[in-house]
Amino acid sequence: xxxxxxxxxxxxxxGGLCAVNNFNLAIEPGQIKGLIGPNGAGKTTVFNLIxxxxxxxxxxxxxxxxxxxxxETHRIAAKGLGxxxxxxxxxxxxxxxxxxRLAHYSQLSYGLFGAFFGTPKCREQEEQVIENSYxxxxxxxxxxxxxxxxxxxxxxxxxRVEMARAMATNPKVLFLDEPxxxxxxxxxxxxxxxxxxxxxxxxxxxxxxxxxMKFVMELCESIQTLVFGEVxxxxxxxxxxxxxxxxxxxxxxxxxx
Amino acid sequence: MIKKFFRILSVVPLAGWLLGGFTAVLxxxxxxxxxxxxxxxxxxxxLFGTLIMxxxxxxxxxxxxxxxxxxxxxILLVGRLLAPVMNGLAALLEKMPLWLATIIHLAAFYGILxxxxxxxxxxxxVVKLTMIAIILTISLNIINGYQGEFSxxxxxxxALGAYASSTLTLLLFANDKMFGEALLNPALGPWLFPVVxxxxxxxxxxxxxxxxxxxxxxxxxxxxxxxxxxxxxVKSGIENLEIIGxxxxxxxxxxYATLPVVFIWMSLCIWIIHNFTTSVMGKALNAVRDNxxxxxxxxxxTRKTKMTAFMFGAFWAGVAGGxxxxxxxxxxxxxxxxxxxxEILAMVYFGGLNSIxxxxxxxxxxxxxxxxxxxxxxxxxxxxxxxxxxxxxFRPHGLIxxxxxxxxxxxxxxxxxxxxxxx
Numbered sequence: 001x002x003x004x005x006x007x008x009x010x011x012x013x014x015g016g017l018c019a020v021n022n023f024n025l026a027i028e029p030g031q032i033k034g035l036i037g038p039n040g041a042g043k044t045t046v047f048n049l050i051x052x053x054x055x056x057x058x059x060x061x062x063x064x065x066x067x068x069x070x071x072e073t074h075r076i077a078a079k080g081l082g083x084x085x086x087x088x089x090x091x092x093x094x095x096x097x098x099x100x101r102l103a104h105y106s107q108l109s110y111g112l113f114g115a116f117f118g119t120p121k122c123r124e125q126e127e128q129v130i131e132n133s134y135x136x137x138x139x140x141x142x143x144x145x146x147x148x149x150x151x152x153x154x155x156x157x158x159x160r161v162e163m164a165r166a167m168a169t170n171p172k173v174l175f176l177d178e179p180x181x182x183x184x185x186x187x188x189x190x191x192x193x194x195x196x197x198x199x200x201x202x203x204x205x206x207x208x209x210x211x212x213m214k215f216v217m218e219l220c221e222s223i224q225t226l227v228f229g230e231v232x233x234x235x236x237x238x239x240x241x242x243x244x245x246x247x248x249x250x251x252x253x254x255x256x257x
Numbered sequence: 258m259i260k261k262f263f264r265i266l267s268v269v270p271l272a273g274w275l276l277g278g279f280t281a282v283l284x285x286x287x288x289x290x291x292x293x294x295x296x297x298x299x300x301x302x303x304l305f306g307t308l309i310m311x312x313x314x315x316x317x318x319x320x321x322x323x324x325x326x327x328x329x330x331x332i333l334l335v336g337r338l339l340a341p342v343m344n345g346l347a348a349l350l351e352k353m354p355l356w357l358a359t360i361i362h363l364a365a366f367y368g369i370l371x372x373x374x375x376x377x378x379x380x381x382x383v384v385k386l387t388m389i390a391i392i393l394t395i396s397l398n399i400i401n402g403y404q405g406e407f408s409x410x411x412x413x414x415x416a417l418g419a420y421a422s423s424t425l426t427l428l429l430f431a432n433d434k435m436f437g438e439a440l441l442n443p444a445l446g447p448w449l450f451p452v453v454x455x456x457x458x459x460x461x462x463x464x465x466x467x468x469x470x471x472x473x474x475x476x477x478x479x480x481x482x483x484x485x486x487x488x489x490x491v492k493s494g495i496e497n498l499e500i501i502g503x504x505x506x507x508x509x510x511x512x513y514a515t516l517p518v519v520f521i522w523m524s525l526c527i528w529i530i531h532n533f534t535t536s537v538m539g540k541a542l543n544a545v546r547d548n549x550x551x552x553x554x555x556x557x558x559t560r561k562t563k564m565t566a567f568m569f570g571a572f573w574a575g576v577a578g579g580x581x582x583x584x585x586x587x588x589x590x591x592x593x594x595x596x597x598x599x600e601i602l603a604m605v606y607f608g609g610l611n612s613i614x615x616x617x618x619x620x621x622x623x624x625x626x627x628x629x630x631x632x633x634x635x636x637x638x639x640x641x642x643x644x645x646x647x648x649x650x651f652r653p654h655g656l657i658x659x660x661x662x663x664x665x666x667x668x669x670x671x672x673x674x675x676x677x678x679x680x
Contacts, residue, residue: 074556077553077555083554089550089551090548091544092547092548093546093547098540098543101537101540102537102541102555102557105541105556106556112538114536115532115536115537116532118532129537166555
């Protein structure tokens, strides 16, 4: 059986600069995989290529056996690829509930006419969306903020809203771009629990970029190390931790101290 | 003191204020002439006496007294004294379906407006133009507020709607110099007028694609320039089309845009735009404004959303244009220039972005202020911009921004404290 998400020989050039070279990835249902690498290695570019922000120069990307390369971002997202952003990409004038509501966009079928006249079909679907949104807010422990403007929330809560929003798109694979960036140690531990819970309850596969080794080592089954757009090592956490090349390129500095 | 005064009045529901307003217009209708005679006013003051006050300052006390006797006292007294009764009525209305209660309130409000405006033709005109300004402001708020693009082409959309609907009514229902005999029975005209306005709106919506499609690739200042270019294209296009009158414009449109017609269109516009902006489809506009890549990643079709915003906003501008042409019964391309643009933009930003409520407040205050300060002539255009600047200093997002219209909350009875307590 083909994996849930498979990326084969993905290469991308920005002008003459090779940003990602021959990147391969296979995610099976329910797996958690990690992507590490020093700053500027091209990790976020890999995310952007797979989620359709850029179209890769070469290679194939398939979700559940169907090609998604070259599709618009929102179509790829609707097919089951949810993501979060490295530097929170929230909508600053919207409240928390509306964030989650909006992520249901592709699941609605009432159309513009329904929205204009508030048809029974529209109202029914909207009510369902609100109900489902509250459920998600509950799971991510941000329900108490539902009617608050997003800007009023503490940083950790904003991160959780962003994840709740990604889950509202009903993804099969969840891409997390540095989910613990800028978090305090307490928030970090909470985040690990939440990711575990999401993984368990929704049965979603997760692909994450992370800088904190403790976090990656604890969560991921398999880790890829990206340096200057190329994967230099791939394997289970223990193996990566002891890989001399990885230590040199990435962990080396930390070992010195 | 002021706080206490407002607390005393806070128990009056909307229905109570409407009854107060009704009493006031009744008094004016039957006793207006008498009261103004005893106050040495030449006739019933047209617009709360502002015109008289500015022209003849010695009549300021009389005009103020007139306002006090005819409007302020009856509204306050009737509103406050009958508050218990009206709260009971409001509670009764609250139990009805929301749409029915809303329609009853709207009908009552229309009744008051009709009687107030019925005193003379100038009032009718002011009320009609104010209501058209409300449609324009809310529809521009869709593009500039909810969708967050700075569009300057609204008078252009309005012109498209005005000319399309004027051409249709003149061609189909009127015997005139430009298009000759009416093609259809003129008696059908008033009934088919909604269709004509709808077509006018559609024409404007199609025209808006010229701005909407570039918006896929560019934003902000660049799109503002494109939209400004569109405005000039429309304006000079019409000026050069001799078949629709060129720079001389079109006149003698049939008198279809009566007060109830304009009122119904305005209510319809507010209702539909409210429905849209509170739905997930409408929230998509906000998401595209605040962070487009994020919206895209959350399955929102950003292109469709942008196109919807532009076409929807332009549609209502077209309808407003059609009504405008049939209210004045004369249009020329000069009307739809930068002056008009500045006026609509001022209403939107004065009232507040991303808010229907704010747009209504903005449109009403700027239109009424514009009429009330008319005797000041040139100074009018110093005072209104000054007010605008002051508002921007103290409330950078406009008077009432980022709020949703909550009809239920507006109409609720006021005798009970809200369950959340507070206040």
